[in-house]
Amino acid sequence: MRGGTSMPGMFVSFPPVRMHRLRRMLDDRIRSVGLSPRGWTASCMTLVCLMVWPLTGWREFLSAGMAFGIPLAYAMLMARGGGRLHVTLEAPDAIVQGDEVRLRLTASYGARRRFGCGKRRFVIRLVVPIAGTRSFDDATGTSVPQPSSTSRTEEWFEIPPLADGASVTLDRSWTASSRTILRIGPACMRVGDPFGLVLRRRYMSDAITVRVWPRTVWCLLPASGSLRSPEGSPVNGTVDDGLDFLSLREYRPGDPVRGIHWPSSAKTGVPMVRQYEPWMRIATVMAVDADPNGYSGSDEFELAVAVYASLGEACLSVRRPLIVTDGTWTLRPASVPAWLDHCSGIAPNGSDAGRGERPEASALPTSTMWSGGEGVAYRFMVSGSATSPEWTGHHTRDETSGTRQVSFRIRFGERPSVRTAAWGTVAVVGALADLPKVMGAII
Incomplete structure (x- = not known):
């Protein structure tokens, strides 16, 4: 080939996506081996010594390769234990804030056990992280990752020696101090050797999710609705x-x-x-401000979520259609558990002021997207003491169709009050126990 020409297809260029996948697959393969840094050093020394020995003929390289390789092989054999150990995790799907999370671990062996495995004690590590929620930083007024609502990050279970086919059940419990979503597990068994050459993590079970619902109070609601024409004017007959x-x-x-x-x-x-x-307007539209800058602290934000959850629970308990919206998405919970599941995952959303995070479809399996169908009788907005006027103006509208609008301003520790504005009603709530009194005044 002359003149600097090249045959098409001789040089193959891999796109960045394929190179990234190849690199990730290689990293996964290396991690699956389970060697520690000391183990990788021993394996490299073994390989180098055994490759140099045939070239030089020096028996010292053979001896060094065997000295590194035999402990490494023994360590890898020891790290193969626990393959017949079956582990299951059980916990309630949902609890109320302040209740106990009761976790049960059941471990059992298979039908046949190899020689020597019955004397081993297996330590299973349970990681309890917070999945998909964020907490409130009172010092900076921003949202930060929440370490744990239970002041725990992991639980350790020690499985005693078991006979063939035997099982053991271990229980743990702790108090869920805050509203959140707990991701428990998977149960992980660490397997190693006395030399520190191999350290493997074997996942023995699936992860489970526990939703911690916010505290709620019972409250009255205004009348079920009013008769309206399609244009929204009140009518009789x-x-x-x-x-x-x-x-x-x-x-x-x-x-x-x-x-x-x-x-x-x-x-x-x-x-x-x-x-x-005429149309009977009975649906209720609700929105909550998820911007952490709109609240004075975590107590005020959690109180806002509790008021928000209580109002929605009151609507669904009497089978009133409930419509949840933030202006960009709209959701209709089908039941009280589905609604409280949604409230357990509400988190401060950082810089995106006035916009709640859209819930995942898997988070609300019994809820559906709402695109209309019922007339809206009431519009409830829950916000903090420092909520921006833009958020309030975004959710309050100049309603000429008869929809009644109520804005709940959360001011932690203040006395409750109700006043009338040009667009509707403004209610100040300082504690969750004040919500029934406020609703009584609104009615």
């Missing part, structure tokens, strides 16, 4: 437009021609106009 046909009446001057029922008009000889049932 029937309306001239709607979905459910109810009756007929005689034509009046000014009635639209499209509302005339022609078959009935032909029979009676008098123009007859359709009459429909």
Whole structure:
């Protein structure tokens, strides 16, 4: 090949994505071996000595290779234990803040055990992290990763020697001091050797999730709704437009021609106009400010979530449609447990002021996205003492269709109060126990 030409396809370039996958796969393979830094040193020395010995013929290299290789092989054989140990984790799916988390571990052996394994004591490490939630930093007023709502990061279980087919059950319990989502497990067994050459982590079970629901209080709600026309005007009796046909009446001057029922008009000889049932507005729309800058501290933010959860639970308990929105997404919880599951994962969202984090579909299996269908009777907004006017203006609208708007301002430790604004009602809540009194004043 002359003139600097090259055959097409001779040089193959790998895209960055494939190189990244190859590097990650290689890292996973290296980690799966389970060698410690000392073990990698011993393996490299063994390989070098055994490769140099045939070239030089020096028996010293053979002796050195065997001195490094035999302990390494023995360590890898010792680290193979525990393959027949079966572990399961059990815990309640959801608890209320302040209750105990009861974790149960059940370990059992298979039918046949190799020689010497029955004398080993297995230590299983349980990691209890907080998954998908963040806490409030009172010093800076920002959201930070939450280390643990239980002041624990892991639990250690010591499995005693067991006979073939035997099992043991161990229990642990602690108090869930804050609202969060706990990810427990998987149970991990550390297997090593006396030389420190091999250190493997074997995951023995699946991870489980425990949702810690916020505390709630029972409170009254305003009337179930009001009769409205499709345009939103309050009415009594029937309306001239709607979905459910109810009756007929005689034509009046000014009635639209499209509302005339022609078959009935032909029979009676008098123009007859359709009459429909008015809409009953019973749905409640709710929103909470998730910006940590809108709250004076973690106590105020948690109180806002508790008020938010209590209002939603009150709506769902009497089977009122509940619509949760932040302006960009809209969700309709189908039951009280689904609603409290959603509230357990509410977290400060940092710099994205006024926007709650969109819940994952797997987090709310019994909830559906809502795109309309019920008339909105009430709009509840829950915010902090320092919430920006932009967030309030984003969620409060100049309603001419009869929707009643109530803004709950959370000010931790202050006395409750209710006042009227141009767009609706403003209620100040200083403690969760004050919410029933505030709702009584609003009603």
